[in-house]
Amino acid sequence: MALIVQKYGGTSVGNxxxxxxxxxxxxxxxxxxxxxxxxxxxxxxxxxxxIALAKEVQANPDPRELDMVMSTGExxxxxxxxxxxxxxxxxxxxxxxxxxxxxxxxxxTKARILSIDEAKMRHDLDAGNVIVVAGFQGVDADxxxxxxxxxxxxxxxVALAAALKAxxxxxxxxxxxxxxxxxxxxxxxxKLETIxxxxxxxxxxxxxxxLQIRSVEFAGKYKVKLRVLxxxxxxxxxxxxxxxxxxxxxxxxISGIAFNRDExxxxxxxxxxxxxxxxxxxxxxxxxxxxxxxIIQNVGHDGTTDxxxxxxxxxxxxxxAILEGVKATLGAREITGDNKIxxxxxxxxxxxxxxxxxxxxxxxxxxxxxxxxxISTSEIKISVVLDEKYLELAVRVLHRTxxxxxQV
Amino acid sequence: MALIVQKYGGTSVGNxxxxxxxxxxxxxxxxxxxxxxxxxxxxxxxxxxxIALAKEVQANPDPRELDMVMSTGExxxxxxxxxxxxxxxxxxxxxxxxxxxxxxxxxxTKARILSIDEAKMRHDLDAGNVIVVAGFQGVDADxxxxxxxxxxxxxxxVALAAALKAxxxxxxxxxxxxxxxxxxxxxxxxKLETIxxxxxxxxxxxxxxxLQIRSVEFAGKYKVKLRVLxxxxxxxxxxxxxxxxxxxxxxxxISGIAFNRDExxxxxxxxxxxxxxxxxxxxxxxxxxxxxxxIIQNVGHDGTTDxxxxxxxxxxxxxxAILEGVKATLGAREITGDNKIxxxxxxxxxxxxxxxxxxxxxxxxxxxxxxxxxISTSEIKISVVLDEKYLELAVRVLHRTxxxxxQV
Numbered sequence: 044m045a046l047i048v049q050k051y052g053g054t055s056v057g058n059x060x061x062x063x064x065x066x067x068x069x070x071x072x073x074x075x076x077x078x079x080x081x082x083x084x085x086x087x088x089x090x091x092x093x094i095a096l097a098k099e100v101q102a103n104p105d106p107r108e109l110d111m112v113m114s115t116g117e118x119x120x121x122x123x124x125x126x127x128x129x130x131x132x133x134x135x136x137x138x139x140x141x142x143x144x145x146x147x148x149x150x151x152t153k154a155r156i157l158s159i160d161e162a163k164m165r166h167d168l169d170a171g172n173v174i175v176v177a178g179f180q181g182v183d184a185d186x187x188x189x190x191x192x193x194x195x196x197x198x199x200x201v202a203l204a205a206a207l208k209a210x211x212x213x214x215x216x217x218x219x220x221x222x223x224x225x226x227x228x229x230x231x232x233x234k235l236e237t238i239x240x241x242x243x244x245x246x247x248x249x250x251x252x253x254l255q256i257r258s259v260e261f262a263g264k265y266k267v268k269l270r271v272l273x274x275x276x277x278x279x280x281x282x283x284x285x286x287x288x289x290x291x292x293x294x295x296x297i298s299g300i301a302f303n304r305d306e307x308x309x310x311x312x313x314x315x316x317x318x319x320x321x322x323x324x325x326x327x328x329x330x331x332x333x334x335x336x337x338i339i340q341n342v343g344h345d346g347t348t349d350x351x352x353x354x355x356x357x358x359x360x361x362x363x364a365i366l367e368g369v370k371a372t373l374g375a376r377e378i379t380g381d382n383k384i385x386x387x388x389x390x391x392x393x394x395x396x397x398x399x400x401x402x403x404x405x406x407x408x409x410x411x412x413x414x415x416x417x418i419s420t421s422e423i424k425i426s427v428v429l430d431e432k433y434l435e436l437a438v439r440v441l442h443r444t445x446x447x448x449x450q451v
Numbered sequence: 452m453a454l455i456v457q458k459y460g461g462t463s464v465g466n467x468x469x470x471x472x473x474x475x476x477x478x479x480x481x482x483x484x485x486x487x488x489x490x491x492x493x494x495x496x497x498x499x500x501x502i503a504l505a506k507e508v509q510a511n512p513d514p515r516e517l518d519m520v521m522s523t524g525e526x527x528x529x530x531x532x533x534x535x536x537x538x539x540x541x542x543x544x545x546x547x548x549x550x551x552x553x554x555x556x557x558x559x560t561k562a563r564i565l566s567i568d569e570a571k572m573r574h575d576l577d578a579g580n581v582i583v584v585a586g587f588q589g590v591d592a593d594x595x596x597x598x599x600x601x602x603x604x605x606x607x608x609v610a611l612a613a614a615l616k617a618x619x620x621x622x623x624x625x626x627x628x629x630x631x632x633x634x635x636x637x638x639x640x641x642k643l644e645t646i647x648x649x650x651x652x653x654x655x656x657x658x659x660x661x662l663q664i665r666s667v668e669f670a671g672k673y674k675v676k677l678r679v680l681x682x683x684x685x686x687x688x689x690x691x692x693x694x695x696x697x698x699x700x701x702x703x704x705i706s707g708i709a710f711n712r713d714e715x716x717x718x719x720x721x722x723x724x725x726x727x728x729x730x731x732x733x734x735x736x737x738x739x740x741x742x743x744x745x746i747i748q749n750v751g752h753d754g755t756t757d758x759x760x761x762x763x764x765x766x767x768x769x770x771x772a773i774l775e776g777v778k779a780t781l782g783a784r785e786i787t788g789d790n791k792i793x794x795x796x797x798x799x800x801x802x803x804x805x806x807x808x809x810x811x812x813x814x815x816x817x818x819x820x821x822x823x824x825x826i827s828t829s830e831i832k833i834s835v836v837l838d839e840k841y842l843e844l845a846v847r848v849l850h851r852t853x854x855x856x857x858q859v
Contacts, residue, residue, distance in 0.1 A: 101531075122505070
């Protein structure tokens with residue numbers, strides 16, 4: 044008998060029929076002798092509906108009150124799913140985040156979980172109940188309802204699994220696992236049986252469609268066994284996200300090829316090479332709430348250096364305007380930019396022990412005549428910035444180069 | 452400075468614009484120096500939408516889970532109203548029933564309030580906040596969310612007013628007070644400045660369109676000053692529901708003419724006149740969940756008696772079938788029925804000290820050639836059952852007879 048936490052996203056519980064299907068799946072799982080705690084999101088579209096309603100009332104709604112409103116989305120789902128479970132002959136009890144004391148800080152609309160009181164759930168589980176908990180929400184120390192930010196239900200599930208010391212945390216979604224790359228770009232893309240937490244984090248562009256990154260960090264920290272599965276298929280083991288030591292020794296060097304479309308890069312040329320310069324440039328960008336992806340600064344010469352970074356293409360114009368403002372203050376020479384770029388990354392913990400992965404990657408791209416505009420590397424990832432027209436070609440070439448289209 | 456509890460129903464908060472209007476009304480009230488606790492219902496249509504959703508998932512939803520789902524309707528409104536209040540420059544905090552510890556029993560979907568912890572509200576009020584509380588809901592001793600049944604928001608408001616020892620509990624609705632009778636039947640009907648709790652209870656047919664009867668009982672018991680007002684008009688004092696002693700000595704004898712359409716009567720003739728007979732007849736009816744209104748049993752003769760009662764017309768066929776089953780057991784002679792009747796009642800605490808009201812009523816009806824089929828009286832009400840075709844005529848005649856169309 045195992046204790047399993049299962050999380051179903053908004054699409055999986057998007058209408059009454061799907062809710063009944065999820066209930067049947069859970070009931071058959073429990074019938075196999077497992078204890079099940081289920082975490083659910085709001086029905087798809089519901090959170091957006093509630094936010095729109097709030098903005099109609101007040102253009103800039105108070106965060107505490109917005110959480111009061113938004114948290115009802117998940118509360119509806121837990122009640123409906125518990126009803127459906129009882130209809131499927133399964134004893135069940137629904138709980139809001141507050142009722143199982145998912146204690147968070149008081150940062151409304153993006154609160155962090157501090158602790159969970161598992162005693163009540165443990166008692167109900169031992170009495171044979173399925174527990175259905177509202178994801179995305181908690182309460183602060185004063186009893187105010189908080190929410191965890193978009194995608195927070197994944198984090199709720201992992202936090203519950205950690206608190207209950209569950210054997211596994213299963214994230215059911217509309218894909219059946221994590222792939223070596225996007226199958227729409229490379230039809231030969233394969234589903235990975237396992238991937239490490241670090242790789243999941245580095246594969247944000249692939250992984251974020253499947254799992255909220257914050258929940259992966261959380262799972263890594265608390266050693267929660269995390270599995271991604273499809274809620275629309277009855278077969279399949281999905282992808283297990285695990286720690287490196289538990290992986291097969293014969294793992295390939297590279298686990299996947301991730302990519303980002305819609306990127307733009309900006310470079311400030313001839314910046315005086317002195318302390319605080321990077322902060323002055325990127326601080327101004329951060330203050331404007333623009334997310335920066337890669338940041339590159341190479342060695343300087345003649346007392347100046349060049350600082351480059353990439354942003355989402357939608358922020359290109361705004362970021363350029365900000366740099367123009369900073370340029371004079373810094374005494375920089377010039378600003379250049381390119382909003383027709385993409386980023387392609389090879390990710391794999393295997394590269395730690397296999398030198399030469401980078402040069403293998405650069406050669407493969409050179410062989411296809413693809414020019415590399417920027418390079419950035421981490422322990423387990425090599426990223427290149429390319430002209431956007433090369434995206435599909437580069438992904439396919441790298442996928443083949445690292446043998447990802449071959450069955451392990 | 453007064454402490455006022457105001458309750459706004461679903462129509463009054465039916466869309467974002469109305470919510471902002473209600474917020475402005477509350478803000479101007481607070482600006483006059485009053486402390487305000489606001490109780491709100493779900494936006495109109497929302498509770499029905501949630502119930503329909505639940506029934507789509509499970510035809511006969513579990514009551515605990517139904518309460519989990521239904522209670523979100525009011526939770527959305529409190530968040531929206533609190534946002535709007537802050538937008539109107541008014542410090543405000545919303546609370547669910549659970550957050551201010553509206554403790555109820557565990558009868559899901561029709562729970563009864565046991566107690567309210569007013570400490571948190573008192574603290575927030577003293578700090579200058581408007582408190583916005585979700586009506587219709589509470590929590591039981593185990594922390595489960597409960598609801599109070601249809602119209603329970605009125606009861607929530609009265610209970611909060613009692614717990615806070617508020618100076619007045621104002622129920623804002625889409626009518627501007629309690630009338631001497633339905634103005635659609637008698638255009639001369641007048642709004643009452645005051646009415647006693649007992650009269651409100653006896654005028655259920657008029658009053659229930661305005662106030663949930665249970666909240667009136669509650670207000671009477673805890674001596675809460677209750678006022679009905681329109682949320683769509685800025686002027687007007689509405690109708691104050693009060694105890695008899697506080698009323699003007701010159702009150703008219705009769706306060707209003709109430710009526711029920713869509714009634715049906717059933718009579719079991721020649722029932723053996725022995726103990727337990729009424730129970731055998733009406734117990735069977737109650738078991739079938741049929742609401743019985745009037746019950747009449749006159750003195751018997753020749754060892755038998757006749758038992759009559761009225762039900763909602765929709766239950767006539769079902770009730771007749773049940774009586775047929777009981778007839779043989781009891782050895783009764785015959786069952787008769789009439790599903791084309793109505794009930795008209797004159798209500799007024801003044802009749803306690805004014806004999807002759809009944810005969811005045813019967814004479815007025817006789818003068819118009821209206822035949823009375825049944826009569827039933829209480830301390831402050833005289834009800835007659837008539838052929839349904841006489842309803843409007845009888846109401847108009849009695850309204851005039853008791854001088855209700857004249858300004859006091």
